[in-house]
Amino acid sequence: MKSKWWLIALVFCLVVAFFAPLASSSPDGLERVAEDVGFMELAQEAPFSLIADYVFPGLENEALATILAGIVGTLILFGIAYALAWLLVSRRRETV
Amino acid sequence: MHIPDGFLNIATVATTYAVSAGGVGNAVRIANKKLGEKQVPLMGVLAAFIFAAQMLNFPIAGGTSGHLIGAALAAILLGPWAAVLIMSCVLIAQSLIFQDGGLLALGANIFNMGIIASFSGYYIYRLVTWLLGNDRRGKLAGGAIGAWGSVFLASIVCAIELAVSGASPIGVVLPAMAGFHALIGIGEGLITAAVLSLVLATRADLMQLQRI
Numbered sequence: 001m002k003s004k005w006w007l008i009a010l011v012f013c014l015v016v017a018f019f020a021p022l023a024s025s026s027p028d029g030l031e032r033v034a035e036d037v038g039f040m041e042l043a044q045e046a047p048f049s050l051i052a053d054y055v056f057p058g059l060e061n062e063a064l065a066t067i068l069a070g071i072v073g074t075l076i077l078f079g080i081a082y083a084l085a086w087l088l089v090s091r092r093r094e095t096v
Numbered sequence: 097m098h099i100p101d102g103f104l105n106i107a108t109v110a111t112t113y114a115v116s117a118g119g120v121g122n123a124v125r126i127a128n129k130k131l132g133e134k135q136v137p138l139m140g141v142l143a144a145f146i147f148a149a150q151m152l153n154f155p156i157a158g159g160t161s162g163h164l165i166g167a168a169l170a171a172i173l174l175g176p177w178a179a180v181l182i183m184s185c186v187l188i189a190q191s192l193i194f195q196d197g198g199l200l201a202l203g204a205n206i207f208n209m210g211i212i213a214s215f216s217g218y219y220i221y222r223l224v225t226w227l228l229g230n231d232r233r234g235k236l237a238g239g240a241i242g243a244w245g246s247v248f249l250a251s252i253v254c255a256i257e258l259a260v261s262g263a264s265p266i267g268v269v270l271p272a273m274a275g276f277h278a279l280i281g282i283g284e285g286l287i288t289a290a291v292l293s294l295v296l297a298t299r300a301d302l303m304q305l306q307r308i
Binding site: 005006009010012013014016017019020022023024025026027028029030032033034036037038039042043044046047049050051052053054066069070073074075076077078079080081082084085086088089091092 | 101131145146154156198269299
């Protein structure tokens with residue numbers, strides 16, 4: 001059966017997350033424009049922080065903290081989107 | 097292109113929240129009618145992939161980086177309304193858990209990278225596959241061009257929001273945003289075509305699902 005293809009795909013996504021420490025740390029397009037044009041100072045800090053800037057808190061090794069943040073996020077997103085889609089499909093008959 | 101809090105004024109925050117709430121509500125209604133069981137795991141995998149791939153900033157010219165948005169990819173595989181749902185999941189989680197993208201700016205970020213990018217990417221893809229033919233070559237070209245267009249158009253809408261909010265004059269911020277994102281969009285196009293090519297080689301049937 002090919003029915004568990006998505007498990008392989010999910011592992012592929014987790015492998016992608018492992019490469020996160022290699023990402024460019026240069027400002028992204030919007031940040032660069034905000035710096036060049038001069039409205040970066042308008043930016044406000046978030047009122048709270050959980051895994052801010054994709055660095056898992058409390059770990060010495062920043063590469064490891066980034067990978068962990070990536071893995072946690074990848075699994076959370078799989079779970080949320082799968083659950084949402086499952087709810088939308090399974091509740092169809094009740095709402096008609 | 098995640099807008100932090102502080103860049104947008106209250107009127108823009110309120111307007112984009114209202115429009116995005118309406119868009120997401122409509123996406124939920126349509127997905128509730130049309131989403132099939134086969135698409136459930138694909139929704140999860142695409143959200144997971146888009147989150148992971150968005151962490152991988154690639155360098156473009158001049159000490160600047162960009163990363164995948166992923167809306168065009170999701171829209172090509174599942175349809176634009178399903179892509180709006182996937183992008184909303186990703187953007188809400190990034191804002192709440194990873195402090196990437198402001199809480200007040202969330203409506204604008206969903207509008208730009210969810211709604212605008214999904215629909216523009218999807219319809220450009222449809223146009224290109226209609227012009228070039230819906231074979232492998234047409235699909236890959238459509239994916240690349242649609243992905244590029246989705247980033248380019250989202251950055252223009254983002255620039256308009258910044259200008260309307262008074263962060264910067266439109267004549268300055270629009271060419272700057274469009275210029276950098278014309279380059280970032282090339283990366284988006286290459287990644288999107290690569291993933292579509294992988295899907296066509298391994299699970300071509302996923303390209304045949306009904307689009308939502």
